[in-house]
Amino acid sequence: MYGNGAAGAAAAAPRHSLPAGTGRAVRQITPGVTSLMLRGLPKEVSQQELLEEVHRSGLARTVDFCYMPRDFASCKSKGHAFLNFVSSEVATEFQRAWHGRRTCAGRAVDARGLDVSVATLQGLAANIGRWGGPRLRRVRNPDFQPFVLDRRAAHAGGRP
Secondary structure, rough: OOOOOOHHHOOOOOOEEEEOOOOOOEEEOOOOEEEEEOOOOOOOOOOOHHHHHHHHHHHOOOOOEEEEOOOOOOOOEEEEEEEEEHHHHHHHHHHHHHHOOOEEEEOOOOOOOEEEOOOOOHHHHHHHHHHHHHHHHHOOOOHHEEEEOHHHHHOOOOOO
């Protein structure tokens, strides 16, 4: 979706495998990848509920950025989210545990399960730069804004 230089080129030719019991192939995460896109989320799941579910799955405080686009009219999610993890190893662990999952926050997902893939845009600063821009900063409802674990990192990324 968005260019990211070398990380995108490295992620462009991944190996594929099929997790047991799922109909979705997994693209192997290459070293250095920390940002993932999660597709197939139930539209009723909020960003906060997603983060709580990640926490319950044993990955507490490993997500330093999360943005789940939402429809302003219906207040429902658009069914996908972008997450950045503190390390490539944690991103790999998340992909292994969540890819093909059939539920999220107690709600069923489609028959194929969740799709966890490498995001084209990589890294905390790049995600803050893309999703923390002036348009989203004008939004007052925190449910519609990206989650950033470390606000100092947000300032370092050029977003006050």
